Amino acid sequence: MKALKLTLAMLVLGVIACNPKANATGLAKITQLRSESKLEFAQVNLKDAAQYLNSGQRSLERGDYKKAIADYSKAIEINPSYADAYYNRGIAHAELKDYQRAIADYTKAIEINPNDANAYHNRGNVRAELKDYQGAIADYSKAIEINPSYALAYINRGFSRLFSGDDQGAIVDFTKATEINPKDALVYYVRGLVRHQLKDYLQAIADYTKAIEINPKDANAYYDRGLALIELKDYQRAIADYTKAIEINPKDANAYSNRGFALIELKDYQRAITDYTKAIEINPKDANAYYNRGLARAFSGDYLRAIADYTKAIEINRLHQNNRN
Numbered sequence: 001m002k003a004l005k006l007t008l009a010m011l012v013l014g015v016i017a018c019n020p021k022a023n024a025t026g027l028a029k030i031t032q033l034r035s036e037s038k039l040e041f042a043q044v045n046l047k048d049a050a051q052y053l054n055s056g057q058r059s060l061e062r063g064d065y066k067k068a069i070a071d072y073s074k075a076i077e078i079n080p081s082y083a084d085a086y087y088n089r090g091i092a093h094a095e096l097k098d099y100q101r102a103i104a105d106y107t108k109a110i111e112i113n114p115n116d117a118n119a120y121h122n123r124g125n126v127r128a129e130l131k132d133y134q135g136a137i138a139d140y141s142k143a144i145e146i147n148p149s150y151a152l153a154y155i156n157r158g159f160s161r162l163f164s165g166d167d168q169g170a171i172v173d174f175t176k177a178t179e180i181n182p183k184d185a186l187v188y189y190v191r192g193l194v195r196h197q198l199k200d201y202l203q204a205i206a207d208y209t210k211a212i213e214i215n216p217k218d219a220n221a222y223y224d225r226g227l228a229l230i231e232l233k234d235y236q237r238a239i240a241d242y243t244k245a246i247e248i249n250p251k252d253a254n255a256y257s258n259r260g261f262a263l264i265e266l267k268d269y270q271r272a273i274t275d276y277t278k279a280i281e282i283n284p285k286d287a288n289a290y291y292n293r294g295l296a297r298a299f300s301g302d303y304l305r306a307i308a309d310y311t312k313a314i315e316i317n318r319l320h321q322n323n324r325n
Contacts, residue, residue, distance in 0.1 A: 049078040053085050060092055068092040083112035087119055094126050102126045117146040121153050128156065133164040151180040155187060162194060170194055185214035189221050192228075201228040219248035223255055226262075235262040253282035257289050264292065269300040287316040 056071030072089035075082050090105030106123035109116060124139030140157035144150050158173030174191040178184065192207030208225035211218055226241035242259035245252060260275035276293035279286060294309030 045078050049075040049082055049085070052078070053082070053088065056085070056088055056092070060088065060095075063095075065092040065095045069096075081112055083109045083116065083119075086112070087116070087122075090119075090122060090126075094122070094129075097129075099126045099130050115146055117143040117150055117153070120146070121150070121156070124153070124156060124160070128160050128163070131163075133160040136160040137164070149180055151177045151184070154180070155190075158190075167194055167198055183214055185211040185218060185221075188214070189218065189224075192221070192224065196224060196228055199231075201231050204228045205232075217248055219245045219252065219255075222248070223252070223258075226255075226258060230258070230262060230265075233265070235265050238262045239266075251282055253279040253286060253289070256282070257286065257292065260289075260292060260296070264296055264299070267299070269296045272296040273300070285316055287313040287320070290316065 052071045052075035056068040056075065059065075059068035059071060069089055069092045072085045072092065075085040076089070079085070086105045086109040090102045090109065093099070093102035093105060103123055103126050106119045106126070109119040110123070113119070120139045120143040124136040124143065127133075127139060128136040137157055137160045140153045140160065143153040144157070147153070154173045154177040158170040158177065161167075161173060162170035171191060171194055174187050174194070177187045178191070181187070188207045189211040192204045192211065195201075195207060196204040205225055205228045208221045208228065211221040212225070215221070222241045222245040226238040226245065229235075229238035229241060239259055239262045242255045242262070245255040246259070249255070256275045256279040260272040260279065263269070263272035263275060273293055273296045276289045276296065279289040280293070283289070290309045290313040294306040294313065297303070297309060298306035
């Protein structure tokens with residue numbers, strides 16, 4: 001029997017303010033803004049610079065990044081040593097994907113204040129966006145040197161290590177992040193994904209389980225724990241996990257397909273057919289679902305319908321191949 005292709009859905013993290021299903025690169029990102037509410041300037045021109053900084057903050061929070069950049073530039077024009085203005089302008093440039101200017105601004109902020117861990121961290125994020133993972137790792141490491149309790153820097157350094165092929169280094173960083181913040185379900189989940197890829201299924205299951213304990217509504221953790229359980233041929237528990245994933249997200253075609261796969265392994269062909277049928281209903285272009293439903297029908301003696309499913313799978317695969325060509 002041809003096994004259903006089971007693949008890990010790699011994590012994509014969203015933008016996070018101050019504390020990651022990142023964004024495009026899987027990076028958590030600090031976006032807290034700096035204002036001058038705690039500082040008083042004796043000179044009028046410095047007060048003007050602070051006003052531009054605060055105006056830029058309001059623009060940035062509204063998503064008006066060009067206006068924010070104009071305000072921060074005016075603040076810098078008044079006060080060329082204004083580290084916070086460079087820092088915030090770097091955020092605005094990064095939001096516009098103008099990464100080189102963002103790097104330049106964070107670098108200037110660091111020159112003015114070499115102990116700014118957040119500036120190193122954010123520059124690391126931008127370098128990671130540019131796939132300069134070694135440069136990003138260096139920045140995250142500097143942020144950690146300045147602030148050894150910087151959980152987010154460990155997380156993002158872990159991602160950069162992962163993307164550069166250092167799986168074990170990534171696990172070390174994610175582990176450190178869990179020590180600093182043991183309630184972060186997502187870090188356990190991501191560490192589980194890495195261990196899963198390394199075929200350390202028992203440790204991956206332990207991580208998925210911890211993520212579920214912290215966040216019982218995490219459909220992805222149930223889904224991927226189900227994958228690991230299938231690898232260990234623990235089909236009953238895998239079925240229970242996919243059932244839970246479907247309960248949380250009833251539109252997940254892959255969860256139905258993978259539960260169907262486990263049911264085939266247990267020779268429960270009729271229930272497997274039902275699951276593949278549901279997967280096809282959600283995603284009519286899933287050739288694997290047709291193929292595996294064909295297997296279940298063939299095993300249950302329904303050869304004509306099995307042939308129809310195999311034929312449909314062939315048609316979909318041929319169409320995909322033609323589209324690629």
